[in-house]
Amino acid sequence: MKSDIIIIGGGAAGMLAALGAAKRLEESPVGGTVTVLEKQQNIGRKIMITGKGRCNFTNVKGWEEFSAHVRAGVQLLDPAWHSLTPEDVIALLKSNGMQSVVERGDRAFPASHLSGDVVDALRRAVTLAGVKIVSGCKVEAIENVGRFFRLACTQTTVKEFRPRPEPGRKSPAPVRTETTTEQVNYACSRLIIATGGLSYPWTGSDGDGYRFAAGFGIDHTDLSPSLTALVPVGYKDIIKESELRGHIERLNPLSDKGALFNGGKLDNVKLSLYIDGSLSREEFGDIEFTDGGLEGPLGFAVSREAVKALIRGGKVSVSIDLKPAVELEKLDEDIHGRWREIIHDPRSKGAPFKKLFRILLGKLMPWELTLAFLSDNPSVSVDSMASALKGWKMDIEGFVGYERAVVTAGGIGQSEVIPKTLESRRVDGLYFAGEVLDIDADTGGYNLQCAFSTGWLAGQSAAASL
Ligand SMILES: Cc1cc2nc3c(=O)[nH]c(=O)nc-3n(C[C@H](O)[C@H](O)[C@H](O)COP(=O)(O)OP(=O)(O)OC[C@H]3O[C@@H](n4cnc5c(N)ncnc54)[C@H](O)[C@@H]3O)c2cc1C
Incomplete structure (x- = not known):
């Protein structure tokens, strides 16, 4: 023809x-x-x-x-x-x-x-x-x-x-x-x-x-692949290996750690991408954690450079500033003020420290991500919380491939x-x-x-x- x-x-x-x-x-x-x-x-x-x-x-x-x-x-x-x-x-x-x-x-x-x-x-x-x-x-x-x-x-x-339709059906x-x-x-x-x-x-x-x-x-x-999810270290239980370095197929199940993140969202944050220890890109906006990994507009925005680096064997990490509009000192003051309020609240009487500490965290970030944050920052204290919130670090071990890359x-x-x-x-x-x-x-x-x-x-x- x-x-x-x-x-x-x-x-x-x-x-x-x-x-x-x-x-x-x-x-x-x-x-x-x-x-x-x-x-x-x-x-x-x-x-x-x-x-x-x-x-x-x-x-x-x-x-x-x-x-x-x-x-x-x-x-x-x-x-x-x-x-x-x-x-x-x-x-x-x-x-x-x-x-x-x-x-x-x-x-x-x-x-x-x-x-x-x-x-x-x-x-x-x-x-x-x-x-x-x-x-x-x-x-x-x-x-x-x-x-x-x-x-x-x-x-x-x-x-x-198709069978012949009955009249009126x-x-x-x-x-x-x-x-x-x-x-x-x-x-x-x-x-x-x-x-x-x-x-x-x-x-x-x-x-x-x-x-x-x-x-x-x-x-x-x-x-x-570009405009795809990045997989933080330990986020997935890797059952199916890929031939492409850094590629972690989406169908690999979430680990217990990944399950703490999955479904969480961070709005109006700053995401900094580091490749081999050097700052490569900074973006402001929203992040979504899914069964794939870290994605949403910010995850996608840094994925291009991150994926290329992972494929060539480079070291990739991200740092999230949850309070980009607030100076560290101001945030620290705010955290201490909130903490005083919590511990002096009569309802806190007899409550375990861990519970009160999570209440404090829940006032500073989405509640559904507080356990994920604590799993990544196990030794965070009231004194170090401001810097932890302004620099939540995650090492990235892989990316979701063409199966779900935009x-x-x-x-x-x-x-x-x-x-x-x-x-x-x-x-x-x-x-x-x-x-x-x-x-x-x-x-x-x-x-x-x-x-x-x-x-x-x-x-x-x-x-x-x-
Ligand atoms: C989930 C998802 C969401 C997206 N959302 C957006 C969005 O909102 N906005 C945006 O701007 N972009 C978006 N994109 C990106 C955008 O869809 C693509 O960049 C765009 O569709 C590419 O168009 P294309 O015609 O080059 O390729 P395709 O749309 O992939 O079309 C290629 C066609 O070629 C056909 N084909 C391939 N090989 C052969 C063959 N041998 N013989 C005959 N036919 C063949 C395929 O079947 C296919 O239909 C999204 C992509 C994905 C995956």
């Missing part, structure tokens, strides 16, 4: 690549066909789980501020971002039936707070533009034959058989599904690889793009693609878009915007070169 332009991957980047290409072809006198091959049965599988199902689809900051949140690939992203800005994405979704809201931190969401609305709007946009979407089609191998790319694919078709659940597979070949003269990275592989992004690139002799920079850091970089077109420097007619590229950013809607913008530019460039 032939199509002028084929896009591998029906995620955020692939859909915008298809749209970018189709729109450019509409303006061209010669025209042309655009096809998306997606191995999952549905497009946009990852978009569905973004923003905890609410999809923080972009961030409306201007380029200066936006680019400050891009951790790698700013120069590579620059022309793409300017070809399709956050405002353009909002307008595009609006013209396809989706209203948006902008919340704290310039983060944009669908007004319904349903990620499915973003997928529906994108599907509508590409369908109206005449793009053919083939789902259930996994590209297995690519061959470059003269001016054409030949794609060997496995097409999986799932048929559902809802359609019943399928009783039987039948799956068939067949080998199909596609050919195109322009090929866009938008296969995503390695994170959340069950959504479909499991690294095929890097493999396809390698087949053309195209290198990628070192890959590592993005992949690293990928196909500027040495391999031309930023103005996103075409390969080595292979004419071959383009890359989305997370497969060496671009990754903070949480806050930046990553999806990077995928949308690079997708759009790759699509427009591929169509313009036909």
Whole structure:
């Protein structure tokens, strides 16, 4: 089967690549066909789980501020971002039936707070533009034959058989599904690889793009999970070892210590990351302790550097200041004042010291984390509490890997693609878009915007070169 332009991957980047290409072809006198091959049965599988199902689809900051949140690939992203800005994405979704809201931190969401609305709007946009979407089609191998790319694919078709609904009843659940597979070949003269990275592989992004690139002799920079949980020493009982240094799979159970942390939250704190004893990054905000480890906005913010250091065997630790707005001396005075109140309270009469001490702690930090704090600071006293609260130290022994990392850091970089077109420097007619590229950013809607913008530019460039 032939199509002028084929896009591998029906995620955020692939859909915008298809749209970018189709729109450019509409303006061209010669025209042309655009096809998306997606191995999952549905497009946009990852978009569905973004923003905890609410999809923080972009961030409306201007380029200066936006680019400050891009951790790698700013120069590579620059022309793409300017070809399709956050405002353009909002307008595009609006013209396809989706209203948006902008919340704290310039983060944009669908007004319904349903990620499915973003997928529906994108599907509508590409369908109206005449793009053919083939789902259930996994590209297995690519061959470059003269001016054409030949794609060997496995097409999986799932048929559902439902019993006939009784009059007045809802359609019943399928009783039987039948799956068939067949080998199909596609050919195109322009090929866009938008296969995503390695994170959340069950959504479909499991690294095929890097493999396809390698087949053309195209290198990628070192890959590592980013925006992921960090695992403090002793937080998990490690039952399943990983081959990657520092990787502690999320499914390893919590230890007794980890169970003291799990579910705890710290708001408005300062997190300092130390690598090999030197301060590497400081962030202000919120922390969440989960069954994975230390995460939430601050955990994610320092995870990129921490993971890279752990993989190379570096020593990683964090220090949490629970009272960043209060000077040490002032905090110390406050603690002693509270302690006097507690011990002079008639209700404290006869109560054990341990109990009163935990009451004091509970006035200074979330109660549910007091036992975790005491397990990490067993010799803390009233006199040393201020410094312990301003520097709760944890050594980090590992990180949760691609199974639950929000993005992949690293990928196909500027040495391999031309930023103005996103075409390969080595292979004419071959383009890359989305997370497969060496671009990754903070949480806050930046990553999806990077995928949308690079997708759009790759699509427009591929169509313009036909
Ligand atoms: C849990 C989670 C929450 C997130 N929340 C946000 C958020 O709120 N805001 C934000 O900006 N970013 C968020 N992100 C990041 C963002 O989702 C990604 O950066 C973005 O989706 C990447 O888009 P992509 O199109 O490059 O890749 P993907 O979305 O991964 O799409 C790649 C597609 O290619 C397909 N594919 C792969 N190989 C083949 C093949 N061989 N043949 C055919 N098809 C193939 C895959 O099935 C997949 O559909 C989140 C990520 C995760 C995991």
